[in-house]
Amino acid sequence: TLGVSIKESCMNHYAVFGHPVSHSLSPRIHAAFGRQLGISLDYTTIEATPDAFPQALDAFVTAGGKGANVTLPLKEAAFALCASTSERAQRAGAVNTLIRNDGQWRGDNTDGIGLVRDLTGRLSLDLRGRRALLLGAGGSARGVAPALLDAGVSELIIVNRTAERADALADALGDPQRAHSRYWDDAGAEGDYALIVNATSASRDGTTEFTLPFQLANSRTLAVDLNYGEAAIPFLAWARAANCRDVVDGLGMLVEQAAASFELWHGVRPDTAPVYATLRDKDAALVTAD
Numbered sequence: 001t002l003g004v005s006i007k008e009s010c011m012n013h014y015a016v017f018g019h020p021v022s023h024s025l026s027p028r029i030h031a032a033f034g035r036q037l038g039i040s041l042d043y044t045t046i047e048a049t050p051d052a053f054p055q056a057l058d059a060f061v062t063a064g065g066k067g068a069n070v071t072l073p074l075k076e077a078a079f080a081l082c083a084s085t086s087e088r089a090q091r092a093g094a095v096n097t098l099i100r101n102d103g104q105w106r107g108d109n110t111d112g113i114g115l116v117r118d119l120t121g122r123l124s125l126d127l128r129g130r131r132a133l134l135l136g137a138g139g140s141a142r143g144v145a146p147a148l149l150d151a152g153v154s155e156l157i158i159v160n161r162t163a164e165r166a167d168a169l170a171d172a173l174g175d176p177q178r179a180h181s182r183y184w185d186d187a188g189a190e191g192d193y194a195l196i197v198n199a200t201s202a203s204r205d206g207t208t209e210f211t212l213p214f215q216l217a218n219s220r221t222l223a224v225d226l227n228y229g230e231a232a233i234p235f236l237a238w239a240r241a242a243n244c245r246d247v248v249d250g251l252g253m254l255v256e257q258a259a260a261s262f263e264l265w266h267g268v269r270p271d272t273a274p275v276y277a278t279l280r281d282k283d284a285a286l287v288t289a290d
């Protein structure tokens, strides 16, 4: 009953912090994983600007918070306030998963493994040897960049609206043979990328069009948007117009990164397939609604 679930929820309190965060599907995903595995948990969204984030996190601990996800624009801030971090979080310089451990936060990053599991596992796509273009250098770009290198891309070119952040990410990756930053115009001039990953939040500002040069892609290109739902429409429309062979949104990654976070907190790995299928049905309904 409702009464029982609220009582039990006090013992297992989780949340996703972000700004904005009300759009997040994470509460639904974690609730579904919990039901699947018979684990009672309470997972909510908590709106926090970067300035308010540390205090909001303290209040969450006081209320019994045991673990949290962190989304835009807080992933680098989350990294900075952890007492310890995993190796993959260190390589990213960004944290999307907080685990309460002995009264302190441990930070991890499941974005990269989430993306690679979706592409290579669910979709059976091979990333090895692909020349890759990463659009964006924010918290999620930092999470996926090391995982793309580990998955065997031949080169990783990073471009970002604020060029210095792309330079900093390329430097942090520590793989000067493969990872480079470029200015937008130079990346466009090179063209013919076999993998293009959109890790920007540009379309969330209400931008309805992606105006990238078509020569970035060709008919063998895999185009991936970390965004999903309506926020994925502009980039995926560009990718289709550019004749990309495979066009993938971020819904699969979302479920996979959630499963990896869930495993860190609860020690068991949920089956992602049914949860993904349910969300995909709902997403199709949303995208075709009007």
Ligand code: NDP
Pocket: 071, 072, 073, 074, 075, 111, 114, 135, 136, 137, 138, 139, 140, 141, 160, 161, 162, 163, 165, 199, 200, 201, 202, 203, 204, 205, 207, 226, 227, 228, 231, 250, 251, 253, 254, 255, 257
């Ligand atoms: P951040 O706020 O950390 O970074 C935002 C990035 O987008 C920066 O590179 C920023 O550039 C760029 N950007 C923002 N607005 C524009 C614009 N108008 N034109 C060009 N570039 C722009 O966010 P995150 O990295 O955490 O998230 C990025 C997106 O990825 C979000 O929309 C998020 O929902 C999605 N995401 C999806 C996940 C999934 O599981 N599917 C997981 C993680 C993220 P600049 O540095 O110049 O500000």
